[in-house]
Amino acid sequence: MLLYTRLAPPKVPKRRSRAGCTFCKEKKKKCDENRPQCARCAERGIECTYEAVKPRQRRRKESQYSFIQDAQLLDDEKLDGCQWQDEDIDEFGDSNFGLLDDKFDDATIRTNLAPVTADDTVSPTSVAPHALNAAKDEKNISKSIVRRNSNNSLISGPRSRVSDLAVIAPRPVASPALEFCIPAFSEFSDRSNRRALVDHFCNVLSHLIVFREESGNPFQQLVLPLSYESTSVMNAIYALASAHLEYRGVGNAEKSIHFHNKAIQGLARLIEKGDRVNKNELLAAIMLLVYYEVLVQRGRSSIVDGHLKGALTIMGSSPDSSPAGLFLERAFRFYDVITALSLGTPPLSTAPAAGCLLPFPPLDAPPASPLSNVDSLLGMATTLWPIMHRLSNLLSLKAELGQALRMNQSSKVAVLRTEFETTSQAIEAALTQWKPCLPSNVTVQEGVLEVVEEEVSEKQRLQSILHNALAYRHSAFVYLYRTIYEYPPSHALVQKHAHTSLLHCVETVAHRGPMGALLWPLFVAACEAISEEDRALAKKAFVAIEMRQGMTNIEQAWGIIREVWKRLDLLNDYSMEGEDTDIWRQVSAEMGINIVFG
Incomplete structure (x- = not known):
């Protein structure tokens, strides 16, 4: 009997680096992986970019895996035959999108981290609640959320192909020390399919509704x-993300x-709990349902108003x-005012006192940031x-x-x-x-911001x-x-402010910043556009925010x-005072829709 056996040292596996720069990969050359510029790119004087390294996949279902792989190769061949222009893609932070096939749900979650299994597809009539696999303690929650903030996202670098889910959102850059969850x-x-919806909510929708997120998205x-x-x-998040994708x-x-x-x-079950309910969970569900109703805009409805009444009562x-x-x-304060302006009804909340609305910063936002005077939801309009x-x-x-x-x-x-x-x-x-x-280190000279050391x-x-x-x-x-x-459309004050507002709307989209709250000022000014110049400005702004936001209310x-x-x-005389005041409300009533311009 052998009492002792000496194990042979394992062979050192031969590994090829998959972390080289894009140029070296394309040329199939060994890259020294120096950052920010490798030696080969420095010698040729070209831009050196790196893509996020994807983990290797194991084959579980051979047929589905090969089917996905073939489809990806086909997409790559189509991409190789297209002349992509960086300006066309980067103007709004994204490119065209494709359909999300049920068999490609995992492949569209930014990273192809795991193959699709046969039991992933769910019937639309199923009412079984979803299973949560992660631990529910506070430590794990904070850890997982920080990993998916705007600065550490599961997405490839700027030269990578845009995911089908990245329809219109700006693309964050991956961290080199990214902790993967497979x-x-x-x-x-x-x-x-539900993981794809969470991804869409985190990496697309959440970026479209806020002004400030330099330390994370609220x-x-x-x-x-x-x-x-x-x-x-959770279901409200699924509903909102799914509605945006469906549109x-x-x-x-x-x-x-x-x-x-x-x-x-x-939501009804939460309300039945009374005082035992977590009020933030209740308010979050109502808020997401408000966003859903505004996005879907299903005819003339008072659902948004009802949600707001319930939320303000709770608060x-x-x-x-x-x-x-x-x-x-x-x-809720934002949507209370926007709904009142949209529907012509009085706001439900009391007016805030002057100076009481301080800018709400994201968590851990640096106090010295040039965005210190920017509210997460109201921007500089606090x-x-x-x-x-x-x-x-x-x-x-x-x-x-x-x-x-x-x-x-x-x-x-x-x-x-x-009164x-x-x-x-x-x-x-x-x-x-x-x-x-304005922030302390920001000045405005002739309408242009001057930022110190930014x-x-x-x-x-x-x-x-x-x-x-x-x-x-x-x-x-x-x-x-x-x-x-009730001034007529041709009144000098009406035309002056409508033209100026349209100019600011166009500048907002031209600088590619947040556009989530732009619909109301754009709509109000565009209604009074008489000249061809102003109508061209309105059309340019509408096209830009529809491409960026992708909401039903913008199209309507x-x-x-x-x-x-x-x-x-048809009036041929824009000086008829009072005859055509708020003609857009008449048009909206005839179309049978109520639009909340949020």
């Missing part, structure tokens, strides 16, 4: 962790309406000073928002005054007229005096955010003069604008 987003669901940091404990929040023509195994119904059912009963609570409150709140209440006050006049209630008319005139004049004066609060990309983002806020200011003037004062708003222009042209 398959991607497996802690949220064991179903590949939807990823504050909203996504709530889905670990709440299936209602873009990307199919999924389960429809957005299926997830929406599940989220509504879960009023027990204020929450946690970061998630403050962020959700800011989101100090403008109390004025916008009062402006949104004027139309209902005007309607109440008109009703009192028709009923010959003289005493009530006197009181309401005084109406005093409020409208105060709003006009406040809009005239308002200026955006990169060009940061300067462009700030420039876009500034133009967004100024577009709100000038469109607020247009709303005041046309809707409230553009359709209403074109019909308004036709009716204005």
